[in-house]
Amino acid sequence: MEININEIAKRAGVSIATVSRALNGSKSVRDETRQKIIRLAKELNYKPNPFARGLSKKQTDTIGVILPELVDEFFTEIIRGIDEEAYRMNRYIMLSSSHSRRNTIETLLEFMSGRRVDGVIIMAPQIGEDVTPIVQKSKRPVVMLNCAANVDHVTCFKIDNYQGAFKITEHLIGHDYSKIGMIKGPEGNFDAEERFDGFKDALLAHNIDLNQAMIVPGEFSMKSGYYGLLRLMNQKEKPEAVFAANDMMAIGAYGAARSSNIQIPKDLAIVGFDDIFPSRLLNPRLTTVHVPIVELGMKAVRYLLKMINKEVDPRMTYLEELSTGIVIGGSCGCENLMNQSII
Amino acid sequence: MEININEIAKRAGVSIATVSRALNGSKSVRDETRQKIIRLAKELNYKPNPFARGLSKKQTDTIGVILPELVDEFFTEIIRGIDEEAYRMNRYIMLSSSHSRRNTIETLLEFMSGRRVDGVIIMAPQIGEDVTPIVQKSKRPVVMLNCAANVDHVTCFKIDNYQGAFKITEHLIGHDYSKIGMIKGPEGNFDAEERFDGFKDALLAHNIDLNQAMIVPGEFSMKSGYYGLLRLMNQKEKPEAVFAANDMMAIGAYGAARSSNIQIPKDLAIVGFDDIFPSRLLNPRLTTVHVPIVELGMKAVRYLLKMINKEVDPRMTYLEELSTGIVIGGSCGCENLMNQSII
């Protein structure tokens, strides 16, 4: 039989109310009594039944996490950041990746009306401004990861896509490339759009005209990177350098370059975005934008707990952009120690 | 105010017992009444409070998942398999990766005494036979992933490491290599040991003597693969082929080969185990053992639910080994379509 509060109360010779108070740190219990109860609870390895507790306190000590299925590379790291911080804060995490069958919003609503969590962290790069009404309707606080920049009354932590794209484009410009192409991310994905904006503005800032022929669409997938590069290199005017909007597409672009006998970086420079592990294996190592993904998860948890504790207002608009850094490999034309791929 | 069973009962003009019965599919409720209640519940978007329900039924509809931190490559896929199946079965999953701070056993006990889950799936390649007493002490059923082969009274789903290692070693032998080295996995890790056994037995089966000098230890890390290969190739008698006990070490070995100007597969063949994504990016593509990791997770969930429903006895010894297959790349010396890395 599982041991419960009655058992503790009986053995301590007090009422269950006193046990509850002692264990929850209420100050209105004599010190001697508290010590006895705490000792007894430890001895018998008593843990309050979370369901009874949740029923009575209307609090679950659990936070929900909803992730898209596409961002597999981030998945692990995001979870790691969230899990680490949640553990430190004594929270459990309930995970739900939004399969293609059910969309993210459904999953969110299910979580919310299911009352299993105190709050939710959502990563959903595909939904745009329409996220506001959903979040507002929700009875529990929500933190978005990588949401659109212009949403109101939503709390969001995101990567500074614009700045990262701007900087890495400037890096290419610093190599004296002037014909710079880009393989964009999917239409409607705001990570993709912001990276494109950073790219455009960097060119503008250095008085380089944007050549529409140098811009091809992509889907953040390896395959689309492969075909994207082929399209770029089959034109009469070929780029000297290409910015792939994420590393997976850069990896695909490497494949296309290889099959077309294009040498990187001699014939063509390629840079990416994300700094996922496999890009370290490329030869030469990919020059890319590092994103602080673990930190993103940790910050999201910390802020969500503040909202749950009502230290901040969930209906407030709060946007925090985490800055990125460039990782220099050999793919941009740089000659340095990192030039060589690990392999 | 959140809507509850009393509200439904009042509006339907019945007692809460009837509402509960109607919604839980008890047959002892008149069809007409049931229809009315179901319609009403849907209209008002009524969802039973999971805490009240859990308190009363002593069931949580949640399964716990404990993963080690080291197996990052598997992480995503394992989760995907578990999540997919859990969703299909209408279960939630509560995740906890066992950080280095707290060991797996602690985490397990916390889950168990916390009564938040109906059962747990654990992946812990580092704990050996001592898992039996822990699992037996547990009040809730446990499914192990990749446990040691010889544990009793434990339910375990695992990859057939032995068979995979045997087959890929035979593949090398088929290339007429006779001097075959191996970079082993960590001491005490039974995945590592089983792979080593498969390797040894394959040599034995083909009358090739095991040369102890051709066996070096490793840690399943890229770095240990790097140094492992260096050690092997710095001896007077060098291997013609090397079996790295996992892909990460094979990747490290590629790095060592490159830095030593050793051509793969001309000067040296390398094969791995796991078929993780990055091994597809190597040039030539790595020949390796594919492991059905998503399937592993799905099977674990299905079986765990059976145990929870008492369809099978949790104290029984149950071991299921999922067979593996070889993925042929160019690293073993094969000349075929897959020879070329995607990059």
Place this chain on the structure above:
DNA sequence: ATGCTATTTGAAATCGTTTACAAGCGAAGA
């Protein structure tokens, strides 16, 4: 001795379900 306050404690209500038990009711059989 009386009244007042501060400190601890306990009794009981509450949270929202499930479920054992009882009961009402019409039909069927004796």
Place this chain on the structure above:
DNA sequence: TCTTCGCTTGTAAACGATTTCAAATAGCAT
């Protein structure tokens, strides 16, 4: 007419905590 049975339904007791409110006790001033 009286039992008995099957079908529905309701009453009330768990389930195991938290929390409100009241009460007991002790200390102190009057």
